[in-house]
Amino acid sequence: MKTKHILVLGGNGFIGVNLVNRLIQNRDTVVIVFGLGVGDNKSVKYVQGDFNSQQALENVFTTYSIDTVVHLISSTSPADPDGLGMIHDINSNLTTTIQLLNLMKKYQVRNLVFASSGGTVYGVDKNADPEVSFTHSENDFNNPISSHGIVKLTIEKYIYLYSYHFGIKFLILRISNPFGENHFSLSHGLINVALKNIINGEKIEVWGDGSVVRDYIYIKDCVDIILNLLDRNIVNQIINVGSGQGYSISEVLNVIKQVTGGFDISYYPSRKFDVPKIVLDITKLQSLIPFTPTNILQGVKNTYEWTVDQMKKIS
Amino acid sequence: MKTKHILVLGGNGFIGVNLVNRLIQNRDTVVIVFGLGVGDNKSVKYVQGDFNSQQALENVFTTYSIDTVVHLISSTSPADPDGLGMIHDINSNLTTTIQLLNLMKKYQVRNLVFASSGGTVYGVDKNADPEVSFTHSENDFNNPISSHGIVKLTIEKYIYLYSYHFGIKFLILRISNPFGENHFSLSHGLINVALKNIINGEKIEVWGDGSVVRDYIYIKDCVDIILNLLDRNIVNQIINVGSGQGYSISEVLNVIKQVTGGFDISYYPSRKFDVPKIVLDITKLQSLIPFTPTNILQGVKNTYEWTVDQMKKIS
Numbered sequence: 001m002k003t004k005h006i007l008v009l010g011g012n013g014f015i016g017v018n019l020v021n022r023l024i025q026n027r028d029t030v031v032i033v034f035g036l037g038v039g040d041n042k043s044v045k046y047v048q049g050d051f052n053s054q055q056a057l058e059n060v061f062t063t064y065s066i067d068t069v070v071h072l073i074s075s076t077s078p079a080d081p082d083g084l085g086m087i088h089d090i091n092s093n094l095t096t097t098i099q100l101l102n103l104m105k106k107y108q109v110r111n112l113v114f115a116s117s118g119g120t121v122y123g124v125d126k127n128a129d130p131e132v133s134f135t136h137s138e139n140d141f142n143n144p145i146s147s148h149g150i151v152k153l154t155i156e157k158y159i160y161l162y163s164y165h166f167g168i169k170f171l172i173l174r175i176s177n178p179f180g181e182n183h184f185s186l187s188h189g190l191i192n193v194a195l196k197n198i199i200n201g202e203k204i205e206v207w208g209d210g211s212v213v214r215d216y217i218y219i220k221d222c223v224d225i226i227l228n229l230l231d232r233n234i235v236n237q238i239i240n241v242g243s244g245q246g247y248s249i250s251e252v253l254n255v256i257k258q259v260t261g262g263f264d265i266s267y268y269p270s271r272k273f274d275v276p277k278i279v280l281d282i283t284k285l286q287s288l289i290p291f292t293p294t295n296i297l298q299g300v301k302n303t304y305e306w307t308v309d310q311m312k313k314i315s
Numbered sequence: 316m317k318t319k320h321i322l323v324l325g326g327n328g329f330i331g332v333n334l335v336n337r338l339i340q341n342r343d344t345v346v347i348v349f350g351l352g353v354g355d356n357k358s359v360k361y362v363q364g365d366f367n368s369q370q371a372l373e374n375v376f377t378t379y380s381i382d383t384v385v386h387l388i389s390s391t392s393p394a395d396p397d398g399l400g401m402i403h404d405i406n407s408n409l410t411t412t413i414q415l416l417n418l419m420k421k422y423q424v425r426n427l428v429f430a431s432s433g434g435t436v437y438g439v440d441k442n443a444d445p446e447v448s449f450t451h452s453e454n455d456f457n458n459p460i461s462s463h464g465i466v467k468l469t470i471e472k473y474i475y476l477y478s479y480h481f482g483i484k485f486l487i488l489r490i491s492n493p494f495g496e497n498h499f500s501l502s503h504g505l506i507n508v509a510l511k512n513i514i515n516g517e518k519i520e521v522w523g524d525g526s527v528v529r530d531y532i533y534i535k536d537c538v539d540i541i542l543n544l545l546d547r548n549i550v551n552q553i554i555n556v557g558s559g560q561g562y563s564i565s566e567v568l569n570v571i572k573q574v575t576g577g578f579d580i581s582y583y584p585s586r587k588f589d590v591p592k593i594v595l596d597i598t599k600l601q602s603l604i605p606f607t608p609t610n611i612l613q614g615v616k617n618t619y620e621w622t623v624d625q626m627k628k629i630s
Contacts, residue, residue: 086413086473090405098401126479126551139456142472145479150472157457157465158401164441164460165587236441272480 005030005064009051009100010072011044012037014189015115015175017182018223019070020044034060035073051075052092054099061107068111068230069104071097074148086147097155101162111169111235113226116156118174118242118280119214120149134213134277135246138174138238138284146273156238169235173226176242176280180219180299181306190249191216191300194256195307198263208270210250213277215242218299221291228289242280243293255297259304320345320379324366324415325387326359327352329504330430330490332497333538334385335359349375350388366390367407369414376422383426383545384419386412389463401462412470416477426484426550428541431471433489433557433595434529435464449528449592450561453489453553453599461588471553484550488541491557491595495534495614496621505564506531506615509571510622513578523585525565528592530557533614536606543604557595558608570612574619 006023010016011033023031024043032045034057039046045064049056051073060066075092097114104112122136123144144150162168179191186193194204225241247255253265285291321338325331326348338346339358347360349372354361360379364371366388375381390407412429419427437451438458459465477483494506501508509519540556562570568580600606 087410090410090413095402095405098405124479141454142457143475143479144472145476147473147476150469150476153472154465154469157459157468158462160458161460161462161465164439164458 003028003030004067005032006068006070007032007034007060007064007066008070008072009034010074010115011035011046012039013072014183014185015178015219015222016072018180018219019072019226021182022223022227030064032060032064032066051096054103057100058103061103061109066107066109068113069100069109070113070115070226071100072115074115074117074152089147089151093151094154094158098158101158101168104168105162105166110167111171112159113171113173113230114155114159116172116174116238117149117152118176118240119275119278120144120146121153121156121174122275122278123149124275131277134275135279135281136240137281138240145275148273163236170237171229171235172238173229173241174238174280175222176215176217176240176278178217178219178222180303182219183303190214190252191256191303192307194253194263195260195300195304196311198256198260199307199311203264203266204253205266205268206249206253207268207274208249209267210253211248211276212270212274213246213248213279214252215244215246215279216252216296216299217241217243218294218296218302221294221299225285225289225291228291232289234288237284237288239285239288240280240282241285242282243296244280244282245293245296246277246279247296252296255300258297259300318343318345319382320347321383321385322347322349322375322379322381323385323387324349325389325430326350326361327354328387329498329500330493330534330537331387333495333534334387334541336497337538337542345379347375347379347381366411369418372415373418376418376424381422381424383428384415384424385428385430385541386415387430389430389432389467404462404466408466409469409473413473416473416483419483420477420481425482426486427474428486428488428545429470429474431487431489431553432464432467433491433555434590434593435459435461436468436471436489437590437593438464439590446592449590450594450596451555452596453555460590463588478551485552486544486550487553488544488556489553489595490537491530491532491555491593493532493534493537495618497534498618505529505567506571506618507622509568509578510575510615510619511626513571513575514622514626518579518581519568520581520583521564521568522583522589523564524582525568526563526591527585527589528561528563528594529567530559530561530594531567531611531614532556532558533609533611533617535617536609536614540600540604540606543606547604549603552599552603554600554603555595555597556600557597558611559595559597560608560611561592561594562611567611570615573612574615
């Protein structure tokens with residue numbers, strides 16, 4: 001079997017670390033990770049570089065014969081509120097991705113997996129009742145209410161353009177809210193951050209009244225899905241990647257309580273750039289590959305045990 | 316009646332000149348034109364400035380109390396082919412429009428009319444038959460095959476975001492291919508350029524085999540529509556502005572032949588960033604205002620007469 005070279009952009013991030021850990025189990029795959037961090041895994045070729053520097057990225061393409069690029073880099077989060085943040089978002093995410101697409105065209109790299117954002121690209125239709133219509137399939141309207149969502153959507157459009165004109169094959173994955181092992185952010189990801197705070201004896205921070213509904217996907221499910229789609233050579237598709245189930249923050253906290261026991265909560269004002277409710281319709285995903293989401297209680301238990309282990313290592 | 320201050324960005328362009336000429340006929344309207352050109356119309360306040368300079372634009376907002384901004388500036392055309400053109404397109408059109416939206420928010424200017432692009436924002440669905448499904452209503456898919464189209468669409472998304480969060484009222488007009496009086500470009504706009512070439516005894520340039528289908532709208536119809544929508548205070552709508560009728564280039568040349576007599580044609584290879592066929596569904600427009608498009612033969616006749624007069628003035 002021919003050896004495949006997979007370049008992972010953002011391979012030191014949450015999804016990236018989990019994906020790379022699984023990719024290196026394939027003997028016929030060489031994994032190259034490009035980004036700001038460094039790794040300690042002997043089976044991975046780490047290339048340090050800034051995604052904003054086209055030259056650093058081009059060096060990767062001249063050094064390795066890449067088969068597939070997995071693009072997981074996102075330098076902003078949905079909460080960035082002002083116009084300045086928007087223009088930064090465009091420069092650091094959109095412009096850089098166009099540079100990536102140009103390099104893929106130049107070096108004839110044919111396959112791209114892009115992590116889009118299931119939580120933000122649909123947004124809110126002012127004319128629809130958000131209490132009723134918040135489960136979205138891939139062909140639904142796109143009215144993002146955050147710059148993060150608009151930029152993700154715009155990147156999707158440029159990928160389509162490059163696919164149309166230059167034959168790049170894409171998998172655009174609109175991923176919901178992932179949680180689970182190998183999560184190191186202290187600010188993003190309700191479940192992971194809450195578990196860290198509980199173990200540290202700190203309060204849990206909640207924005208809004210706990211009614212915000214999200215689709216949480218266990219990270220191992222998310223990685224399984226990506227590998228499965230790659231294995232089956234499914235291309236030129238936009239696919240929702242989520243559990244297909246909605247949980248309010250209050251419901252998630254109840255699940256966490258079952259696993260950890262009690263904790264205290266600090267409530268903060270809701271963030272207006274957050275969509276009130278969003279669940280992904282995963283009918284399309286399940287028509288392409290077999291997928292049954294891990295029960296959220298089981299996922300949270302696993303994540304809790306990993307977090308406890310991790311804290312022991314640090315202290 | 317209270318005097319209204321309307322700021323026209325791109326007021327020296329094709330649509331802009333025609334719109335301004337009509338706006339100044341209203342005694343209760345003060346028209347301010349901001350852009351690179353200068354005008355000679357006493358009833359208009361011309362402010363010279365570069366749309367890329369936020370300071371120049373801000374000066375307009377501090378000098379005048381603006382009620383409505385009509386944003387007609389577009390610094391690129393659909394044909395820009397490469398990645399460099401794309402990034403220029405983003406910087407000069409998208410980033411500048413976000414700066415405009417920030418200024419509107421800062422100075423509490425509540426109304427925005429934006430000239431989007433009916434010909435490019437729909438694009439081509441790879442899974443659909445382009446010979447069958449090329450008449451698009453406002454809720455159809457958006458798969459642009461030019462950066463120009465993606466940027467227009469992305470601007471629409473940011474306008475929606477500012478409307479959602481900050482209450483800016485918008486009219487997004489997806490305008491088809493306008494033709495008619497006061498057109499001065501020597502490269503854009505098949506009908507106008509062809510008429511100029513014929514009068515100058517030059518060949519007409521055609522890209523492709525003449526089968527490309529477009530929706531041509533007579534400029535006076537286009538301006539009527541904009542004024543009518545403004546008069547009726549129709550806001551927060553995305554509206555196709557076209558004739559609703561499709562003509563191939565060959566058909567358009569036949570109409571031109573009826574008006575002008577014979578001419579020679581030079582054929583050039585088709586441009587791949589052009590959509591093969593596009594006609595706008597104007598059902599929504601006609602549900603909002605009364606509108607019957609001017610017959611294309613009549614429109615071309617009027618345009619021909621204006622062009623002949625214009626050429627006499629120049630020579």
